[in-house]
Amino acid sequence: MSPLNYLPLLCCLGNALASLTYPAQDESSPILQDRSIDKCVDFKIMALGASVTWGTHSTTGNGYRGPLEKLILAGGNNVAFTGTRNNGHMADNAVEAYPGYLISEVQAKSNSSGSYDYQPNVVIIHLGTNDCNLHFDTDNAPTRMVNLVQNLTAAIPDVVVIVSSLIPNLVADVETCILSVNSGFKTEMATLANSGVKVLYADMHSAVPTSDINPVDGTHPNDDGYQKMANVWYKSLRNAAKLLSAPNAEGKTGFVQPQSKVPACAGAVSTSGSSSSTVSPSAAASSTDIKLLNCGSESKCSTMVSPSGVSSDTSTQIFSKYRYECAV
Missing domain, CATH: 3.40.50.1110 (SGNH hydrolase)
Known part of the structure; x- marks a missing residue:
């Protein structure tokens, strides 16, 4: 599978933004209301x-x-x-x-x-x-x-x-x-x-x-x-x-990869200690003990894949080691 189909673990945090309030959308109009773009x-x-x-x-x-x-x-x-x-x-x-x-x-x-x-x-x-x-x-x-x-x-x-x-x-x-x-x-x-x-x-x-x-x-x-x-x-x-639909694999140029897939508004769930806590993106980016934020049943990143040379451990889901296939 092409590397373009893999996104970092926090890509599904876009779903967490669903809790934000957007203006009502008039579906009959081509001038739609502003909303977030799924990562x-x-x-x-x-x-x-x-x-x-x-x-x-x-x-x-x-x-x-x-x-x-x-x-x-x-x-x-x-x-x-x-x-x-x-x-x-x-x-x-x-x-x-x-x-x-x-x-x-x-x-x-x-x-x-x-x-x-x-x-x-x-x-x-x-x-x-x-x-x-x-x-x-x-x-x-x-x-x-x-x-x-x-x-x-x-x-x-x-x-x-x-x-x-x-x-x-x-x-x-x-x-x-x-x-x-x-x-x-x-x-x-x-x-x-x-x-x-x-x-x-x-x-x-x-x-x-x-x-x-x-x-x-x-x-x-x-x-x-x-x-x-x-x-x-x-x-x-x-x-x-x-x-939007996923682009066809054919194309003249390769995708330019973002330097970071951790959105500024994102949090992650720490696995340290007996209780969960929200940590900042900067902390998450350097941590090896971060679990995926629970995106619920609508998670678009439910299938975990491991990069070359890294064994998969579905129970741990370490942020710094694993990437997810977007199930879109």
Whole structure:
């Protein structure tokens, strides 16, 4: 079995977060409420779009992908980006972005490039600014986005697609177009979601202020703007938690492993002494006498496996020695 299928013992602590209170979720809306991401979820993400997705005018070329990767890793999940192109200083810099292209052109390129063969479990899309820049049949831009989403979901089983609104533009007539297109995107994505398509709409426009847009071209974010975009994408991934499926094993890049799988909010149960006590993650990370926190009947990490060279002892379940297979 691939090492990607093994997560550290505390990965099932995500289930313990079920006791937290979240706002009521409107299942009929593609704009879902924020919730935690199970630590057993791996992300294989294709960032699809044009120059903003490419990372134009970011100092590293990473655009929003760099800060998004950091957010996902900090949350304790594995992540890999997929795509047929590469841009940016980050090691995992795969992307499916075509600067200057229209929605229909990006769909055609991503179809012919073989990007769908990588079978990501999430596709994030910021696309359509060039349709407004070039005044290309803008009334039908939302319909073209629907076609793109339907093409993706037909080609990639169980994929979750997140379509964002377009970020602000400093050119007045382009911004007017963007506001109209964003409204259409929101309406059409809601219709698709209500029909059973795994699609979400992310409000990117309100998250990126005009002060974070490059004043020379009026279109691309600066680094602060890209960070804000990453924040929106990450919140959207949390919103999509219930829709996510495990990624297909096929892919261009390997998963980037989080430095630690012990979430900041996690506790563990000490086996020392006659009574149990909760210990901090830092203590758990260095201890050899820590049992798994009882996740109850809903534990997603119920099957213990031992790394190479370590014998299994199901009665002890020592944190520092054993890893668990996520039963998802």
